[in-house]
Amino acid sequence: MVDLARAAMVIFLLVWMGEGAVRSLEACESGRQVSDLPMPRRVLLVPLLRAEPGTEESEYWPERPARIIERFYRRRFGADVTWLPEVRIWADYYRQVDRLRQQSAPFDRVIFIGHGGFDGPILNQETLREKRNMTGSHRSVTRIRESQPGIEKVLTIRYDAGENAAFSEFMASHWDRLRDKSEVELRELLTRVEREVQPVDAACFEFHCSYARLYEIEDPVARANRRELCRAVCRKPLFVVESEERVAADRFYRFTEGLKSLVDPAGLIFFGACNPGTEVPEIEPDFKTHGTMAYSSLAGGPHDSYVRLLAAATDRIVAGPIGKSSAADIVNRIRLLEQGRSQHYLRISDPGPACGGD
Structure with missing residues (x-):
């Protein structure tokens, strides 16, 4: 009985390991292969400076693996390595990319290092637009922010200016200080004010x-x-907060068009972050499910992962981890990839039809 149980466990482990190997390293059959990548002569590193909220993490953590990766490319390939420095919001990124597009030849590798998720790389939230409405005594303020290219976070606060004079005065006099707070911070602060004045x-x-x-x-x-x-x-409540996330196609294509112009047609885009290669649900169980862009119609979608979405949108080979990642993991994956060695849980997607492209 013990031998049978042990044999069953061995078979299970072999099957599980085999599935991991098949799904983890994906070089598509429809066109270009990883072996077709050009020698990395020109490399662009993009450390995304953002600390995880609620932690003691330094925003500069991506620069350490970036320095190691830079040394690797210089010593092994004699590559010319360029950095995009001080990128905290996407406006920082676009400003430098626009300059590079005018001054620089395309890169063989563009490597992002930072936090990420099913909807791509994450930076600090930036307010894109703000709108105020007044209808009689009814007031609303809508704020649209972005931390991932192509995903807009929309937050609306509604209140009746005639319901409570103290609350209305607070909203009118303090909004400039409130506008940059997170949704959680706003809810907590307004609830505290509501308790004081109502x-x-x-x-x-x-x-x-x-x-x-x-x-x-x-x-x-x-x-x-x-x-x-x-x-x-x-x-009696004095305010209502409504929030949603929605796809912004114009913001997504601004990101992908700029990225496409940076990368040689035969080159590679690598996302060193968590989950860019992870498959997203085919059907979203609710509106909060991550993977909104991959599941959308962007770039001929839906696609099963962010990596495949970006490959289709940029017409470039795109790679990224399946599941969680870390600074050390990113460095190791780059080394293994450039040395032509196999590795688990890395998705590499060609823009051809078999990989979900156009």
């Missing part, structure tokens, strides 16, 4: 949280929680 409805509170009702709750923590819940329920 009184609790006394009749509602007495009905739900009278002394007699609270006295029936023996646990003091549960009693305090009930009291806070009653205050929240019996305080």
Whole structure:
């Protein structure tokens, strides 16, 4: 019995390892292969300077693997290596790319190093547009921000200026300070202001949280929680926050057209980040599912991953990790790729039809 169980486990591991090897390194049959890549004579490194919120991470962390990769290309191939420095928002990137397009020949490799996800590389959020509406006493402020090229994060705050004078005055006098805060920070701050200026409805509170009702709750923590819940329920809301993410085709194609002009037609685009090669769900279970762009109609989509989407949009070979990555992982993947050695969980996509291209 033990031998049978052990044999079953060995078979399972062999099957699992085999699937990983097949799905991890993908060089498509429809056209160009990894072996067709030109010798890396000109390399562009793009460290994306962003620290993960809520951590002590330095925004400069991508520069360390970039320096190691630069030494690798210079020593092994005698390559000319260029950096795009101080890229924190996409405006920083586009400004330097526009200059490079006018002054520089195409690169054999363009390598991004930073945070990323199913919808591509991530930088700090940048406000693209802002709109205010007034209809009678009703007010709304809409802010559109971008942290990934092609994905707009739309946030709208609605309130009635005639409902509470103190709250309306706060919104009018403090918006310039509020506009750059995250959605979570905005909700927390406005909720705190609402609690300070909007009184609790006394009749509602007495009905739900009278002394007699609270006295029936023996646990003091549960009693305090009930009291806070009653205050929240019996305080008329002063604002509504609505948010959504949507595809912005013009922003996506601005990114891909600039990238296409940077890379030699036979060259490689490499995304050193988490999940660019990971398959996204075929059907989004809800609007918050990541992989929005890959699942859209962009570049003849839907596509099964960001890597395939970018290959189709740029007509270049594109590569990136399947699953999580790290600084050390990015360096190792570049070395293995350039040395022609196999590796697990890296998707390499040619723009041909078999890889989801046009």
